[in-house]
Amino acid sequence: MNDTYATLRAKYSATTKQIAGYENFMNGLMSIVKAGAMDTPTGDKLRDYVLNFVKNNSLSAFNHYEDNTYVRNIIGRDASGWEAIVMSWKKGSRTAIHTHPQFASYTFADGEFLVEIFEPCEGGIKLVNKLTVNNQMGLYAIGEEGKFTNHIHRLTCLSETAHSLHVYSSDALNGFNLDDERIFE
Numbered sequence: 214m215n216d217t218y219a220t221l222r223a224k225y226s227a228t229t230k231q232i233a234g235y236e237n238f239m240n241g242l243m244s245i246v247k248a249g250a251m252d253t254p255t256g257d258k259l260r261d262y263v264l265n266f267v268k269n270n271s272l273s274a275f276n277h278y279e280d281n282t283y284v285r286n287i288i289g290r291d292a293s294g295w296e297a298i299v300m301s302w303k304k305g306s307r308t309a310i311h312t313h314p315q316f317a318s319y320t321f322a323d324g325e326f327l328v329e330i331f332e333p334c335e336g337g338i339k340l341v342n343k344l345t346v347n348n349q350m351g352l353y354a355i356g357e358e359g360k361f362t363n364h365i366h367r368l369t370c371l372s373e374t375a376h377s378l379h380v381y382s383s384d385a386l387n388g389f390n391l392d393d394e395r396i397f398e
């Protein structure tokens with residue numbers, strides 16, 4: 214994987230909004246980031262922090278949807294590049310197959326999702342895990358510093374509407390769009 218891949222920016226810039234009012238959430242998140250190395254203990258703490266937030270806070274302020282894509286609501290962005298985004302989904306909304314920055318977490322708040330996880334292989338990518346999620350849970354992956362090759366996945370909304378909260382160590386729109394890759398089963 215290298216810089217010849219298209220990024221996600223062209224596809225998703227138009228459905229990205231900035232939402233104020235979540236500064237405390239972002240400050241708490243950044244205090245965890247700054248307290249430790251980018252490793253599994255820190256990843257676990259970040260996952261639990263976001264999961265706790267969605268358990269205790271309704272995301273009904275994000276009940277604005279679009280028919281053909283999910284809506285990206287940026288609720289926090291740190292000068293270092295870290296960002297937190299609430300995604301608003303309608304049934305059938307599906308991401309590209311895509312990569313992520315060094316740290317990527319995604320937490321399911323409500324609704325039902327199909328999660329497909331891929332790995333690079335000779336000549337393309339292969340599906341290595343497929344799960345249906347209909348409860349509150351958080352997943353995360355840590356990759357290489359400074360690269361956007363971390364964790365290949367595709368998310369699809371299976372319920373009428375849904376929300377998820379995503380945390381990235383850098384602008385996720387710089388991730389690569391792998392929709393044109395050959396998929397091996």
Ligand SMILES: [Fe+2]
Binds near residue numbers: 308311366
């Ligand atoms: Fe993603």
